[in-house]
Amino acid sequence: MKILISQRGGYCYGVQRALDIAHRAASDSPGPIKTLGPIIHNPGVVRELAEAGVSPVEDLEGITGGTVILRTHGVTPEVIADAKGRGLAIVDATCPYVKVAQEKASFLGEQGYLTIILGEHEHPEVVALVANAGKKTVVVENVDELDMDKVHGKRVGVVVQTTQATANLAALSSRLAPACRELLIYNTMCNATQKCQDEALSLARQADAVIVIGGRNSANTTRLSQLCLEVQPRTYHIEDVSELEPGWFEGAATVAITAGASTPPEQMEAAAEWLAKL
């Protein structure tokens, strides 16, 4: 069996940066130290950080001192104001790519555009983008959700959740362009996601089966898995190597392995070792 391991899968720049920031905060910042939501969608890594003294909380309710770490997805301006009001030290690990998307959303709101956010409705990154863009904002997950009556003859701006697929943005752009009076599109997708997706697709085309590793609640991993599934029906999304089943790889001469942005790269190696033992 030939095993193809992704070179671009696993921790992206923003996640690695956030983990470094959290580990530094564990030794440098006043306690108790909390992350607002799990720092990444990976239970093992969250446990490890908890052992170092950094644990997740759902919200700031009842927290009156110490440090709060903002994770890669970013938060709404209201949450930052709330943390300041409680006297908390804020350590901002928002990914710089997400920050750019937030700035573009604010700009579109300030300039009076009807802002369309292309992304998942309840995703924390999208929630923060909406808060930055202001009231004239519509969230769509894909072009089919768009109500064309709302955009006809209007000044429309677009900001994209960083982990979206290119095809989704292309479809939305081509539907909007003929309908709007003015259209300003900020492609705020991040390179890391795009490169990882492109490589995964290329590997999936060469493989008879694909393993995608990462949290099931990770938007990034789920999208990676969906894309691979489109070119290789034998694509398996797992959170942990222990979920792998020998039957999935029957007759497979080549297997590709990739991982979402919140997955430690060692997990791809572990999957390769498991396959090698088959």
Ligand code: SF4
């Ligand atoms: S996937 Fe991109 S935007 Fe998201 S944390 Fe990683 S580098 Fe940042």
